[in-house]
Amino acid sequence: MATIITSYRNKRQQLLTKEVLVLSGLGALLLTATLLSVSTGAVNITVDQIFSILLHPLGGTEEGFTKQTEVVLWNIRLPRVVLSVFIGAALAIAGASLQGLFRNPLVEPGLIGVSNGAALCAIIVIVFSKHLPEQLSAAFGTYLLPFSAFLGSLFVTVLAYRISQRQGKTDIALLILAGVAINALTAALIGLVLYYDDDTALRTFTFWSLGDLGGASWQKIGFSLFIIAIPVALLTLYHAALDALALGEAEAGHLGIHVERVKYTIIILSALAVGASVAMAGTISFVGLVVPHMIRAVIGPGHRLLLPSSILLGAALLTLADLLARTMVAPSEIPIGVITALTGAPFFIFLLLQSKHKRML
Amino acid sequence: MRTLFLYTASCLFALAFFFGCASKSADAPQATEANKSERIITIGGTITEITCALGACDQIVATDRTSTYPPEMQSLPSLGYRNGIKAEGIIAQNPTLILAEAAYMSPDIYTQLESAGIPFHTFENKTNTASTFTMIQEIGKVLGKEEKAKVLNEELEIALQKTDSLLAQTTEEPKVLFVYARGHGTLSICGKETFAETIISLAGGTLAVPEVEGYKPLTPEALIKANPDFILFFNSGLESLGGIEGALEIQGVMQTNAGKNKNIIAMDGLLLSGFSSRLGKASYNLAQLIHPELTTASL
Numbered sequence: 001m002a003t004i005i006t007s008y009r010n011k012r013q014q015l016l017t018k019e020v021l022v023l024s025g026l027g028a029l030l031l032t033a034t035l036l037s038v039s040t041g042a043v044n045i046t047v048d049q050i051f052s053i054l055l056h057p058l059g060g061t062e063e064g065f066t067k068q069t070e071v072v073l074w075n076i077r078l079p080r081v082v083l084s085v086f087i088g089a090a091l092a093i094a095g096a097s098l099q100g101l102f103r104n105p106l107v108e109p110g111l112i113g114v115s116n117g118a119a120l121c122a123i124i125v126i127v128f129s130k131h132l133p134e135q136l137s138a139a140f141g142t143y144l145l146p147f148s149a150f151l152g153s154l155f156v157t158v159l160a161y162r163i164s165q166r167q168g169k170t171d172i173a174l175l176i177l178a179g180v181a182i183n184a185l186t187a188a189l190i191g192l193v194l195y196y197d198d199d200t201a202l203r204t205f206t207f208w209s210l211g212d213l214g215g216a217s218w219q220k221i222g223f224s225l226f227i228i229a230i231p232v233a234l235l236t237l238y239h240a241a242l243d244a245l246a247l248g249e250a251e252a253g254h255l256g257i258h259v260e261r262v263k264y265t266i267i268i269l270s271a272l273a274v275g276a277s278v279a280m281a282g283t284i285s286f287v288g289l290v291v292p293h294m295i296r297a298v299i300g301p302g303h304r305l306l307l308p309s310s311i312l313l314g315a316a317l318l319t320l321a322d323l324l325a326r327t328m329v330a331p332s333e334i335p336i337g338v339i340t341a342l343t344g345a346p347f348f349i350f351l352l353l354q355s356k357h358k359r360m361l
Numbered sequence: 362m363r364t365l366f367l368y369t370a371s372c373l374f375a376l377a378f379f380f381g382c383a384s385k386s387a388d389a390p391q392a393t394e395a396n397k398s399e400r401i402i403t404i405g406g407t408i409t410e411i412t413c414a415l416g417a418c419d420q421i422v423a424t425d426r427t428s429t430y431p432p433e434m435q436s437l438p439s440l441g442y443r444n445g446i447k448a449e450g451i452i453a454q455n456p457t458l459i460l461a462e463a464a465y466m467s468p469d470i471y472t473q474l475e476s477a478g479i480p481f482h483t484f485e486n487k488t489n490t491a492s493t494f495t496m497i498q499e500i501g502k503v504l505g506k507e508e509k510a511k512v513l514n515e516e517l518e519i520a521l522q523k524t525d526s527l528l529a530q531t532t533e534e535p536k537v538l539f540v541y542a543r544g545h546g547t548l549s550i551c552g553k554e555t556f557a558e559t560i561i562s563l564a565g566g567t568l569a570v571p572e573v574e575g576y577k578p579l580t581p582e583a584l585i586k587a588n589p590d591f592i593l594f595f596n597s598g599l600e601s602l603g604g605i606e607g608a609l610e611i612q613g614v615m616q617t618n619a620g621k622n623k624n625i626i627a628m629d630g631l632l633l634s635g636f637s638s639r640l641g642k643a644s645y646n647l648a649q650l651i652h653p654e655l656t657t658a659s660l
Contacts, residue, residue, distance in 0.1 A: 042453030068452065071477045076449050199576055204467065207444040214447045215469030331423065331450030332441030 019305050022298075026312035030085070033316040037081045037323045042330040043072045079216040082225070084322040085315040087213070087281055088291075090228045090273035092314020093235050095288025096295075096306055100242035101266050102161070102170045105296070106351060108289035109153070109274045112175060113182030115285065117156030118149040118278035120186045120193075123205060125149075127197045146224050150275030156182055157271045161263075168249050210337035211284035213322050221280065228276045231269040232311060238266055239303035246301070284337050286344020287318055293351065402440070402451055405462030407486050409434055410637035411497055412460060414513055415506045423454045425465075429631050430639075448473035460500060462486050488556035488636045490563070493517065497638060513638055520641020521563070524648050527655060528565040535651050537561045538569035538589035538619070540579060540608075542598035548579040548611065556634045557593075563640075564647035566591070581613030591651050592619040595630035626650045 039047055049065045053073050056062055091109065098107045098114075109115050125148045160182060164175035194202050241262045244252035249259050277284070291314040295306055318340075325336040400422045403409040409428035412421060418431065426442040428434045438454060440446045444467045451459060451470075456479055461471075463483040474481050482503050484496045494514050501510020539557035541549040551557035552573025561568055569589035592608065602608050605625045614620035628650070632643045649655060 042447075042449045044453075067478055072449060072452055075476050076452075076473050200464065203443055207467075212444070212467075215467055217469060217472065220469070326447065326449070331438055331453050332445060333447055333450065335445070 018299070022305060022309055023312065026309055026316070030312050030316040030319075033319040033323075034081060034085065037084070037319045038073070038077060040323060040327060041072075041077055042326070043069065043077075045069055045073055045077075049073075075217065079218050079221055080213050080322070081319060083216040083221055083280060084213050084319045086221075086225050086228045086232075087277045087284065088287060088315040088318025089311040090232050090277045090314075091284060091287040091318070092291035092310040093232050093307055094270040094273045095314075096292035096303075096310040097235050097238065097242065097266050097270050098157075098288070099292055100245060100303055100306075101263060101270075102164070102172075102175060103246060104170060104172045104175070105293065106172065106289070106348075106355065107175070108286065109270070110283060110285040111289065112160040112179035113156045113186060114153045114160070114271065114274050115278050115283040116183050116186035116190075118153040118275040119209070119283050120190050121148040121152030121275075122279050123190050123193050123201075126204070127193050127201055143223065146227060146276045146279040149279035150227075150272050153275035153278065154268060154271035156186070157267045161267060207335060208282035210335035211282045211340070213281050213336055214326075214333070216280075224276050224280045228273055228280075231272040231276075235266070235269050235273070236307045236311070238262065238269075239307050242266070242303040242307075282337070284318070284340055286340045286348065287314055289351075290344050290347050291317060293347075399458050400454065400456045401458045401460065402454060402456040403428060403460050404440070404446065404451075405465050405486065406430065406631045407496070407635040407637040408460050408462050408484060408500065410631070410635060410639060411500050411513075412504070414638040415497075415501055415504055415509050417504050417506070422456065423451075427631065430629075430635075446470060448477065452477055452479065458482075458503070460484070460503065486636060488634070489559050490521065490636075490640065493636045493638070493640050517638060517641050521644065524563065524565075524641065524644045527645065527648055528652070531565070531652055531655055533565075533652060533654065535566050535590035536569040536588065536618075537564075537566040537591045537593055537651055538584070538587055539593045540598065541576065542594055542602050542608075544601045545607070545611070549576045550579045550583075551576055556636065559636075560633060560643060560647060561593075561651075563644040564651055566647075566651045579611075581611075584611075584613035585616045588617050590618045590622075591624045591626055592617070593633075593647075593650075594625070594627040595633065596627045597630055599625070599627040 035047075039045060039050055045053075045065075049069060050073065052060055052062075052064050053070050054060075056070070094109050094114075095107070098109065098112075099105050122145055125145050129144065160175060160178045161170075163178040164170045164172070166174065190205070194205060241252070241257050244255045244257045245259070245262070247255075252262075253259050274288075292306060292310050295309045295313060299305055299309065318336075321339045321343075322336055324334075325339050326333045328334055399417070399420045401412065401417060401420045402423050403412050403421055404425045406425075406427040406429060409421065409424050410430055412418070413431055413434075418433075421434065421437065423438040423440055424434050425440050425446055440450050440454075443465060446466045448470050451474065459474060459479055459481040461474075461481070461483050463485040471481075471483065482499075484499055486492060486496065494517065497510050497513050497517070498507075501507050501513070539551045539555075539561065541551065550570055550573060552570050552575055553568065554574055555576065558568050569587040570583070573583075592614065594602075594608065599605070599608060602611070605623065608625045609615060609620055609623065619625065628643070628646060631637075632639055633647065635643075
């Protein structure tokens with residue numbers, strides 16, 4: 001008996017060590033990515049200058065940097081890096097949670113139409129808020145866009161979930177087909193909304209549909225970062241429920257999980273994170289798909305480690321992707337969605353082939 | 362699992378390689394010449410043209426993708442196209458003056474540029490004659506070249522009068538349809554309150570689709586109903602259709618006067634739609650194209 005307990009303790013100790021190792025490794029990666037991204041860009045800013053600029057408001061000297069360098073760092077580059085960290089984290093954990101919930105590794109917020117649902121509602125607000133009475137748009141202007149994007153992504157997630165259910169189980173073929181249909185429908189509705197607007201809206205949307213982190217400013221991102229951070233943090237609490245759900249809904253119920261309540265909470269939190277991200281930066285695909293896979297390949301499928309690791313890796317990868325997007329063709333830049341899709345889409349094909357060999361599809 | 366790592370690694374290598382190659386070329390245009398007092402960035406083809414016409418051409422250090430005239434502007438670092446233009450890319454060129462068309466980039470970029478403390482001016486291009494005169498005057502003021510701007514505006518006045526006197530020799534008012542084309546799948550027509558309405562009327566024609574407002578997709582039936590005498594394209598648009606032959610293949614074209622008489626015409630996009638200091642030339646050229654009875658005259 002004693003040996004069993006000791007071996008259990010050893011096992012537990014090993015797991016804890018592994019968790020600490022993985023999380024600190026990914027944390028270091030995120031820190032490096034952030035520093036690299038803050039210090040690299042079209043305007044040259046050295047690491048020394050970054051520290052003097054960051055220390056300046058705290059009473060540091062105003063030496064070694066120009067006003068312009070300070071403005072570029074504070075008003076343009078820093079908010080952009082912060083935004084990419086938050087959105088990378090949100091998309092990755094939403095992907096990981098939805099994959100756990102649907103019990104299928106091929107689920108991605110963009111693939112099942114969640115991002116497009118958010119985009120549709122955001123576009124409606126952008127186009128029609130011009131016609132709202134001024135007091136109304138002044139009062140709710142800031143909140144209207146993320147809120148309606150959230151409603152759009154929530155509606156689509158629930159719809160995809162309902163369509164794909166068959167006798168309490170998620171049918172992946174149904175889910176993917178539902179995603180195709182939802183994407184087609186939202187694309188058509190977006191086209192319809194744009195038809196009634198001018199070509200400026202069309203241009204804005206074209207850039208937006210490939211993702212754009214360029215418009216970040218502190219005023220603009222304050223509220224949205226808040227509504228991204230809360231669902232991201234709350235989702236990490238559902239690791240045990242997601243692990244239990246992996247066994248099947250009936251089995252999870254026997255383990256004492258309120259299956260229905262947990263399912264809808266995860267759907268709402270994921271929709272909130274994705275909706276707010278889309279409202280801030282447009283649709284950025286494949287981050288939610290690729291990141292959880294990379295983690296699972298290294299540390300296995302346990303959600304206790306998968307969820308926080310996805311946050312860290314998602315943030316790091318999107319920050320690096322954004323760094324590439326804005327430096328590769330400087331002084332101009334490539335839409336970030338091009339970078340994530342260029343690496344993500346071949347990865348998706350690789351996953352499909354692997355699933356085919358394992359007869360998972 | 363090994364495949365996974367190989368895949369990730371090769372992706373990162375490919376990107377890093379691209380990154381390495383690209384960053385070298387990005388550094389190159391930073392070199393400055395000592396004799397240039399101002400480092401000007403112009404955003405929007407019309408602003409670039411006017412700045413050049415005012416004699417500040419050699420002080421422009423970077424422009425956007427629509428600045429195709431004068432041709433040497435295309436060898437400067439390109440900041441991108443419309444919403445793709447970002448504040449940091451602009452600031453990185455160390456400009457001492459930024460001149461931009463209003464509502465050309467995303468709204469956030471204007472705010473970011475203003476906070477950067479570099480003298481920054483926007484000019485509204487309403488694509489009509491009055492706005493061209495105003496832009497020339499305002500840009501001249503910013504550049505400290507008020508006298509030159511005055512001369513330029515007088516020249517424009519004379520050029521526009523030249524078109525008018527050309528048109529005085531005729532009573533024809535052909536119906537012109539402007540088609541914005543990017544291949545056979547993407548065809549739009551320009552109605553009221555677009556650049557096309559103004560430039561067509563300056564050139565002594567009438568808008569073939571007066572009931573349409575803004576940009577709308579082209580349909581064969583609407584085309585036949587409008588029955589234009591001339592169908593006008595940008596050079597690039599006509600090329601995307603495969604030239605005049607390609608344009609005649611658009612459904613409905615052969616049922617119009619323009620199709621029957623092969624009156625398919627094209628002009629440089631920036632010249633036709635820019636409403637810059639070359640507006641006089643643009644209206645004169647278009648007037649000649651849609652009034653073949655006047656071809657003997659020349660500018």
